Amino acid sequence: MLRIRPFRRLWLVLGAASFGDWLGLLATSIFAATQVSGDTAKGLAFGGVIAVRLLPALLLGPVAGVLADRFDRRLTMVVCDLLRFVLFASIPLAALLNIGGGLVVGWAAVATFLIEAITLIWIPAKEAAVPNLIPRTRLEVANQLTLITTYGVTPVLAAISIAVLDRSVRAVSGGPPQGWNDPTQLALYFNSLSRLATALVVFFGIREISGRSLGREEGEEGERGERQSMLRQFVEGWRFIGKTPLIRGLVLGIFGAFAGGGVVIGTANFFTKSLSAGEAAFYLLFGSIFIGLSVGIGLGPMIVREMSRRRWFGMSIVLASASVLFLAGSIHLSMAILGAVLVGAGAGMAFLSGTTLLGGEVADEVRGRVFAVVQTGTRLVLILAISVSSLLVGVGGSRELRIADLGISVSSTRLLLLVAGIAGIFAGVNAFRQMDDKPGVPVLPDLWGSIRGRPLSPAEPFTSTGAFVVFEGGEGAGKSTQLAALAETLRQEGREVVVTREPGATDVGVRIRSLVLESTTAGTAPLSPRAEALLYAADRAHHVATVVRPALARGAVVISDRYVDSSLAYQGAGRTLPVDEVSWLSAWATGGLKPDLVVLLDVDPRAGLLRVTSRGAGKDRLEAESLDFHDRVRDAFLDLAAADPKRYLVLDGSGPVDQIAAAIAARVGGMLGEPDAVVHPGPAKPIDLSAEPKTTAGDDSGGLELERRS
Numbered sequence: 001m002l003r004i005r006p007f008r009r010l011w012l013v014l015g016a017a018s019f020g021d022w023l024g025l026l027a028t029s030i031f032a033a034t035q036v037s038g039d040t041a042k043g044l045a046f047g048g049v050i051a052v053r054l055l056p057a058l059l060l061g062p063v064a065g066v067l068a069d070r071f072d073r074r075l076t077m078v079v080c081d082l083l084r085f086v087l088f089a090s091i092p093l094a095a096l097l098n099i100g101g102g103l104v105v106g107w108a109a110v111a112t113f114l115i116e117a118i119t120l121i122w123i124p125a126k127e128a129a130v131p132n133l134i135p136r137t138r139l140e141v142a143n144q145l146t147l148i149t150t151y152g153v154t155p156v157l158a159a160i161s162i163a164v165l166d167r168s169v170r171a172v173s174g175g176p177p178q179g180w181n182d183p184t185q186l187a188l189y190f191n192s193l194s195r196l197a198t199a200l201v202v203f204f205g206i207r208e209i210s211g212r213s214l215g216r217e218e219g220e221e222g223e224r225g226e227r228q229s230m231l232r233q234f235v236e237g238w239r240f241i242g243k244t245p246l247i248r249g250l251v252l253g254i255f256g257a258f259a260g261g262g263v264v265i266g267t268a269n270f271f272t273k274s275l276s277a278g279e280a281a282f283y284l285l286f287g288s289i290f291i292g293l294s295v296g297i298g299l300g301p302m303i304v305r306e307m308s309r310r311r312w313f314g315m316s317i318v319l320a321s322a323s324v325l326f327l328a329g330s331i332h333l334s335m336a337i338l339g340a341v342l343v344g345a346g347a348g349m350a351f352l353s354g355t356t357l358l359g360g361e362v363a364d365e366v367r368g369r370v371f372a373v374v375q376t377g378t379r380l381v382l383i384l385a386i387s388v389s390s391l392l393v394g395v396g397g398s399r400e401l402r403i404a405d406l407g408i409s410v411s412s413t414r415l416l417l418l419v420a421g422i423a424g425i426f427a428g429v430n431a432f433r434q435m436d437d438k439p440g441v442p443v444l445p446d447l448w449g450s451i452r453g454r455p456l457s458p459a460e461p462f463t464s465t466g467a468f469v470v471f472e473g474g475e476g477a478g479k480s481t482q483l484a485a486l487a488e489t490l491r492q493e494g495r496e497v498v499v500t501r502e503p504g505a506t507d508v509g510v511r512i513r514s515l516v517l518e519s520t521t522a523g524t525a526p527l528s529p530r531a532e533a534l535l536y537a538a539d540r541a542h543h544v545a546t547v548v549r550p551a552l553a554r555g556a557v558v559i560s561d562r563y564v565d566s567s568l569a570y571q572g573a574g575r576t577l578p579v580d581e582v583s584w585l586s587a588w589a590t591g592g593l594k595p596d597l598v599v600l601l602d603v604d605p606r607a608g609l610l611r612v613t614s615r616g617a618g619k620d621r622l623e624a625e626s627l628d629f630h631d632r633v634r635d636a637f638l639d640l641a642a643a644d645p646k647r648y649l650v651l652d653g654s655g656p657v658d659q660i661a662a663a664i665a666a667r668v669g670g671m672l673g674e675p676d677a678v679v680h681p682g683p684a685k686p687i688d689l690s691a692e693p694k695t696t697a698g699d700d701s702g703g704l705e706l707e708r709r710s
């Protein structure tokens with residue numbers, strides 16, 4: 001990632017600037033407190049500076065995004081940083097003027113307000129520029145790097161630096177620091193210089209940030225007379241957010257997550273009391289949330305791997321909110337610490353996936369405005385959630401609930417956490433629904449598959465008016481015989497029937513069939529199991545795309561001699577390749593197309609193979625496999641049928657041909673209805689890898705249907 005020159009430079013300056021900003025935040029607050037005397041005044045000065053930092057979001061937030069989308073982002077960043085350079089330096093310089101503590105604190109507050117207002121413009125410009133510097137596929141890693149640098153490494157470094165600076169100054173001067181050598185003042189000078197450095201590097205070293213965007217080109221045209229008004233740009237930004245389900249889901253999800261986080265922060269102090277834990281527990285819980293955040297941001301993508309980022313976002317919010325519920329029910333500090341780590345992990349993953357989605361899926365011309373809304377909204381939601389929840393926790397008191405020997409304190413704090421958790425879960429589910437890019441794909445199997453690098457694919461959109469019947473079974477089970485009989489019956493009823501098979505129903509398939517079934521010539525290496533699986537999958541992909549789907553779309557009844565189950569049984573159980581991998585491969589090859597009915601003809605492999613050899617044509621490569629191999633194949637077929645009994649008709653293939661044919665015709669006839677009213681049982685669904693075997697349902701099989709083998 002850091003090999004990309006403009007990104008490397010931006011990351012370095014952002015790291016330095018973020019370090020400076022954290023130093024600045026700590027220093028301004030401490031600095032203001034040291035300018036006045038008395039506990040109350042110190043507390044007011046400290047809190048006042050923090051409050052003033054949050055205030056501009058209320059006033060300027062919405063406009064900031066318009067500026068980021070309207071003007072050259074590089075110049076916007078440079079001008080903002082030069083102004084911040086001057087303002088940061090002005091705070092300690094004011095103290096040197098001997099104008100009195102009150103005025104110095106007043107100026108610190110004004111300068112902080114202005115700095116924060118400028119930051120509101122700088123952040124959307126920077127956030128909107130980053131996606132233009134790197135390929136989309138690397139955006140997540142870039143976000144990981146910047147988030148960990150900004151919220152993980154630099155705040156810790158800043159706190160350590162201030163402490164070390166303070167100690168060093170005291171050691172050198174032999175007393176408390178005075179005037180310019182005060183570490184808080186030095187930190188502010190450093191903050192100021194870091195902003196100057198950022199401005200210079202962005203101006204001279206990262207010209208790419210100026211890249212053209214439609215909106216800004218429009219802006220330039222506007223200078224020739226057609227320029228959109230700022231008000232219109234502002235309104236359009238909001239309209240875009242309101243009308244685009246992905247963005248709406250993202251924004252609401254992020255707000256929900258921040259509201260939950262705010263409630264956790266607002267109630268944290270009372271919560272630790274309700275655990276009867278000491279003051280240190282408060283800091284322990286905070287530390288745990290931060291550890292969780294780092295885990296979520298740093299390890300999240302490695303854990304979920306191929307998971308759809310849109311799904312991951314909603315799921316992360318649900319994880320964080322469910323963990324808030326867990327926190328609400330914690331009766332011991334160890335439980336609360338686990339809950340706090342999980343809250344942090346969920347929030348970190350939501351933060352990372354949300355930022356990446358915003359960067360990757362929002363068009364450049366509105367990106368600044370969307371980032372500005374998120375930035376402003378999150379601050380407001382956070383302040384509201386913290387203040388309202390810290391007010392409410394005081395109300396209501398607490399009751400002691402005795403369950404067995406445990407005394408659980410049921411306080412308004414826990415109730416608030418409960419409400420926040422439930423509301424967060426709703427926000428997460430709502431975000432998931434609005435943004436889902438795999439509708440119909442079951443969530444947990446998809447998550448499990450993704451963790452193992454094989455996410456489920458959504459079924460290809462496809463309207464079928466026909467029906468898809470597949471014959472499966474071991475060698476010589478009687479598939480071709482029964483398939484021909486069924487086709488004849490259906491044709492006599494006046495239906496369009498397409499008889500096909502795997503492998504070998506297409507020109508490509510014929511060539512694949514000879515590759516997989518012809519015995520290897522002496523001296524050449526035998527076909528490897530994986531290559532064999534891929535060849536069957538390739539045949540299937542082409543077969544489904546060129547024969548099966550078009551026929552189903554026409555309304556025909558498609559009857560295929562073998563399909564996906566043959567791969568699961570032969571390559572999975574027979575060749576002992578991981579069945580879920582073979583299943584995933586077939587699901588991908590077929591776009592998730594499942595048959596409406598699978599007729600499984602079960603015969604003992606010994607009998608089946610005898611039938612095959614009695615045809616006198618010799619054995620192909622698979623027929624020549626060992627009896628053990630064929631036994632495994634048979635068992636696998638029966639297990640698959642048992643796992644999805646409604647979709648299978650399992651018949652004893654050693655019975656009389658006519659009886660088997662009658663049983664099949666009855667089942668298929670019942671499924672299809674009257675010839676001119678073909679009912680398709682349901683749309684194609686993705687293959688669910690998590691299905692556990694279930695018992696076989698009874699059916700109209702004329703007494704031939706097999707019991708499930710244990």
Ligand SMILES: Nc1ncnc2c1ncn2[C@@H]1O[C@H](COP(=O)(O)OP(=O)(O)OP(=O)(O)O)[C@@H](O)[C@H]1O
Pocket residue numbers: 473474475476477478479480481482611612615653654655656657660
């Ligand atoms: N129920 C049955 N009872 C006795 N013989 C049968 C029965 N069904 C089919 N046969 C015979 O068994 C042999 C194999 O039948 P068929 O070709 O239909 O099986 P298959 O499952 O399609 O075989 P393959 O695995 O080679 O595709 C044929 O000679 C057929 O006439």
Ligand SMILES: Cc1cn([C@H]2C[C@H](O)[C@@H](COP(=O)(O)O)O2)c(=O)[nH]c1=O
Pocket residue numbers: 501502503517536562563564566567568570571622623
């Ligand atoms: C589709 C499919 C088939 N096979 C095997 C099963 C048989 O041994 C042959 C096909 O021969 P048939 O006479 O047409 O039945 O191929 C397989 O191993 N995997 C598959 O996916």
